[in-house]
Amino acid sequence: MPLRIKSQHAISNLSPPSQIPRFPITRRGRGGGVQNLWLRGASLPLSRFPLAPPHRHFLRSLFQAPPLLPPPFSLSPPLQTFLLHLTTRSNKDSSFDLGSQPDKAEVEKLCKVINESVFSDRDMDLLLTECAIGPTQSLVVSVIDRFHNAHKPAYRFFRWAGSVPGFAHGPVTYNKILEVLGRNRQFEIMVNLLEEMGILQMLSMESFKIAIHSFAFSSQIKRCLWVFQLMKRFGFDTGLEAFNCLLDMLAKEKLGKEAQKLFDKMSGQYTPDIRTYTALLAGWCKVKNLVEACRVWNEIVDRGLKPDIAAYNIMLEGLLYGQKRSEAVKLFDLMKAKGPIPNAQTYTIIIHAFCKGRKMDLALSVFEEMRVAGCDPSVAIYTCLLTGFGNAGRMDCVISLLSQMEESGPAPDLHTYNAVIKLLTSHDMPEEANWVYKSMVQRGFEPSINTYNTIMKSLFSRHHEMGCRMWEEMSKKGVSPNANSYTVFIAGHIQHGRAREAERYILEMVNKDMKAPLIDYNKFVADFCRVGEPNKLEELAQKMRSNGKFESADWLSRRAGKVRVRPGPNHTIP
Structure with missing residues (x-):
């Protein structure tokens, strides 16, 4: 549906050459000047192409404000193909029968026991056994889900369940606890668990995917390679598809240099295809190293491979994030003139860049051009526009556009609601944020932990009770608080002079193996000084x-x- 906001700018087409473009590799010379280094071929610098006036200075103010949304990188072809391979290979593994849905009362009882054991001198295993609740696959998954931000109680419960006579963990429960350990960076335990899973024949492709993603996210490159070797040891396919997936996951975590080293090391074992180079290209673009990105692009051309639309989109986004704005425009116009024809992802990248630079008229111009080209704008593009309007301070447009989406479509998704809630709270509009939250829940969306944290922080800025209600609602929904949740909650108590309650939750947080929160300890100690307890810390x-x-x-x-706080007059801390 067309937006009810008009634009005054349009993007004009150029007439670039028909061959696949090559890119100069720009480096600074010894005297500080810029040198264009060329690979083989008769390429011309892109800067020699004429540039239409509307683009001469476009995006000048890009990258001044941090993006609210993550960059619009979609799944690259290596990951798409490999995930399809994962699904095919692991259908048998993931279809492990979880049985009927767990009894909610039993889940609540077990979770309550686990929470209480944090402050109890009694052993958690003994307390769980006294519940007289027999674990099932679905029950174990549900309980672990509740503690996905607290690995210690989750892992102890997992081990207790495995020790109950008549119950044995299956691939799904193993993968669930593996995911929790990876989220909390418990890599030594993960390694031991993967070995155990291999011995018990519980490994699946899903297990490897979780492990590689967790290790790559924390730059554990050697452990990524170890997972690759583990796949070989237990008879899983480690062909080019799996290798491309590994490169892609490294690229997604901004480990372009590490992905390149792995490629160089393993090049003799695999014949790289366009998907391999696309993953390398993404890795260098993610870290804004356009010298290496251009080198990879030119190597693709030299090897006689044809970059597909995914490679063009990655290069386009890399140029924008590397502040090569005129080159990005020319590449975009080249795609429109000679192909590959821009797709929805291409337009999303351009619109996202304009929104990030608060060039909303230009963003709307590309939006209209996209519709004319026959590409239906996705929810993600609408979310980009909402974010752009919010960052530009046009909150009336944010509310109007969100209402239009709810009434006429496309329907907002969870990312849309989270983006709007973050915008409203950052503009000191907690009541409106709470209204959007309620609308999201009414439409059947389950708020994420980040949603709760954002709203809770905003509510605490004005009302202590409302902030506490959001914490209670999070608990009722079965959402396990993470370190940021505790920090927001504890800071809210301190802000409103509830130091005694803050003390309780600091202990609870640390007993769950989370680090002590970064809060206003000066005010915390000052409150206790006023009641004669200056040594509370x-x-x-x-x-x-x-x-x-x-x-x-x-x-x-x-x-x-x-x-350093001086004791003041005595009073009672609530």
């Missing part, structure tokens, strides 16, 4: 030591040495 540190949390205790002790 040291007391907290001592409690942590008695529970074996030595790292957090030492950190808090150092923090206590930096806090």
